[in-house]
Amino acid sequence: MTDTPDPRFPLLGVEERRRALHFTSSAPRRFPAGAPLFAAGDRDSPAFLILEGTVEVTVRGTDGGDATLVEHGPGSITGEVGQLAGHPALATGRAGPRGCLAAAFDADHLRALIVGSADIGEKVMHAFVSRRTTMIGRGTGATIVGSAHTPEVQRVQRFLSRNGYPHTLLDTENDTDAGELVERLVTDDALLPLVVCPNGTVLNGPTDAEIGIALGLTPTLDPTACHDVVIVGAGPAGLATAVYAASEGLSVLIVDAHSFGGQAGASNRIENYLGFPAGITGQALTGRAFTQAQKFGAQIAIPIDVSHIQCGGPSRDRTIPITLQTSTGIALTTRAVVIATGARYRRPPIHDLARYESTAVSYWASAIEAEECRGTTALLVGGGNSAGQAAVYLAPHLEQLHVIIRGEGLHTSMSRYLVERIADLPNVHVHTRSEVVALRGPIQGYFQATVRHRSTDVLTEYGISRLFSFIGADPNTAWLSECAVAVDDHGFILTGAATSHANPVTSVDRRAPLETSVPGIFAVGDVRAGSTKRVAAAVGDGAAVVAQLHAYYATNL
Ligand SMILES: Cc1cc2nc3c(=O)[nH]c(=O)nc-3n(C[C@H](O)[C@H](O)[C@H](O)COP(=O)(O)OP(=O)(O)OC[C@H]3O[C@@H](n4cnc5c(N)ncnc54)[C@H](O)[C@@H]3O)c2cc1C
Structure with a gap:
């Protein structure tokens, strides 16, 4: 052998x-x-x-x-x-x-x-x-020291996991050495968790931004550099743009406020993306794209939030670079911008939701949440595909899962394969024409969720350990409010011919299909009005926009 x-x-x-x-x-x-x-x-x-x-x-x-x-x-x-x-x-x-x-x-x-x-x-x-x-x-890499049950430890775990950074947790609840270490070193709980970097540097209660800098996820940006393109958002659309743009020789900077992968990175199994017949986790798919973008020389900076674009509006002088303001205080200068900021989960209108959000409400379902809820009863709100995927993923970890939907049945809003899988799961109970109206009790451990039947008004109480919510998303465009980029009534960015309604242009000044109302600023993926909200469509936008960038440089700069 x-x-x-x-x-x-x-x-x-x-x-x-x-x-x-x-x-x-x-x-x-x-x-x-x-x-x-x-x-x-x-x-x-x-x-x-x-x-x-x-x-x-x-x-x-x-x-x-x-x-x-x-x-x-x-x-x-x-x-x-x-x-x-x-x-x-x-x-x-x-x-x-x-x-x-x-x-x-x-x-x-x-x-x-x-x-x-x-x-x-x-x-x-x-x-x-x-x-x-x-x-x-x-778990080689960073070491987190703290209690696995605290939201701060879970935040750090989530940040490192989503960014594909190896780490391990020393849980002070189970590991006496870790507990003693914390007692010796930390006088104030606000300084927890400790994060020990590979070079031995210890961070006390760090923010994601501090971790990003210490671990090198956030590179030192050159404030004097003028990039060919800055891509805002490292979800599938932004990563695809980065791969195609960098492989075609453009100087590319891609920034993301949280992690690479965007919404797709939160998906436990994407089964409909071309070429993966067995399905693939969103983290694995977008992790490959992240590495691919780096291979071609795209510079990636995470976590950096872009808060504002100074662009000069629809009639801007195209020879003057565009400036982006960031959460780090550094202004980024670029010949063109691709907005790929996608969408953000919607919060269900439940009384007292905010009180439970840091401990018992999740807008995603990763291995961390599944482990936290193991053997308990949970409740999931939503009837779309992301809700279906989460239900299928969570069910084997849970005692019972109650799925609450407002409609008549899952078949109207969910792909058939997911409806069939859910039907085969004996511990998943679908409650139609229902909505969660209130949460009561402790914010950790078991608490009560009140569910109202929308036809009969009957109220039912469920003792649950966590509420999962998957009820759709709104575009991440609030940060554009002071910029002249035109959006539709729901806040999605208008591109191409659609911009002429918001901002009439002459035929000479017609926008490229993925160009916004402001020349040199493009929009791709879920954030774009009229886009198909799917990974493949976002990736397609990313590939297409690069040809339009080349045309823009050729005619304008
Ligand atoms: C749980 C779940 C499961 C899904 N499953 C599937 C599936 O099976 N198949 C499928 O085809 N689609 C699926 N989708 C939909 C798919 O994930 C999206 O269509 C896709 O991720 C859109 O990509 P995007 O790059 O346009 O935006 P997003 O994925 O939303 O990425 C946007 C990125 O921009 C960043 N950002 C936002 N604002 C700023 C800012 N101001 N500064 C810097 N960065 C910013 C965000 O942090 C984020 O990383 C799923 C979605 C979810 C939530």
Whole structure:
């Protein structure tokens, strides 16, 4: 029997090494035994192709000691997906007992190798993605110290999970060492959780923005740079725009207020996206797109909220760049903008909802929520496909799930395959012509939900551990209120011919199909009026808008 090679650790053959050496950022260098090639937390640390000797890669364990991840030998390349963007290293690499000879590839040269040499690029990309996946599985990376039941810990977990950043939780409720550590170091609960970065830096009760900076998810942006295009929103539409634009040589910056993936990233199984007959999680699908965008050199900055566009309106001077104001205070300058800010979940009109929102109400259903609710009874509001997917995903974890819908039945609003799956789940109970009107009781543990039957007015009480809500979404366009980009009555952005109603233009000045009422500002995906609210449609918009960007640059700048 032959051993199947481990795709995480491919070896380049002699001829491949020779070709790879054309792309190095510096000449091969000899490292004596034990000398560091890179250290966890180092920014812009290159990947290394090992030519002679070995490199031992270690990570710091939760006990503070070093754990060996792998020993690279000749033909192996160190690194993982973070190296594509110059993100801080997650591990430390030292020359083995007989030293090593290694050639470095900084982020630019690494991407040039991957794009310029397709066969080597395929091996390296497979290796990097599967190494990151392994690290996520092992929890190698950041360590969160705090109580798993607190909203703050769950927020940090969610932020890191959604951004594909490996982490582990030391739950102070179960781990006595962690509990003692917190007692010693933290005097104020507001400073929890602790987040220990791979380089040992400890953050006390950090915001998502502070974590993003400390872990290198948010790069240092150059305020003097003028990008070809800034894409606002890293959901499927924004990521597709980034992949196509960067692969066609444009300088691309993509920013997102929370994480890559957008709404799709919250989907536990997308079954209708072309090419994935077994379905794929939204996180996996958009994680691939995120890595792909980085491979082509798109710069990605998360979490950064764009709060305002200074654009000069429909008759703006197209030779003057557009400025975007961000939550970091940095203004971004660009020749064109693609708005891909998608939509945001709608809040159900339930009395006292706000009191429960930080602890017991979810607008998504991830593994974290499923684990939190394991073996309990929960209630889910909504009858669309996202509600159906969530019900199918959650049901095996729950004792009972009550699905509350206002309509006559699921068949009018949900795909047939989901309706059939729900019908097969014995612990899912669908309540038609019903609505949740009030929540009562403690905000943690079991509380009461009052459900009203809309025809009979009969009120029924359910003891539940969590309320899930999937009742649709509104466009993320409030931030455009001071800008002249025209929107429809529901706030979705008008593009192409539709802009002429809001803002009559001459035939000479006609907008491209995905261009807004303001020249040089484009809109794609769910945020666009009239778009089909599906991943494939958002991705299609992303591909199409790049051709329109080229046409815009050719005629206007
Ligand atoms: C639970 C769920 C399941 C779904 N399942 C499916 C499915 O099975 N099949 C399917 O085809 N579709 C599905 N959809 C719909 C699909 O996810 C959306 O159509 C798609 O995600 C739209 O992509 P988008 O990029 O246009 O917007 P979004 O995915 O909404 O992404 C927008 C991004 O913009 C960011 N953003 C917003 N405002 C700002 C700002 N001011 N500054 C910076 N960033 C900002 C947000 O953080 C977000 O990441 C599902 C949706 C949900 C919620």
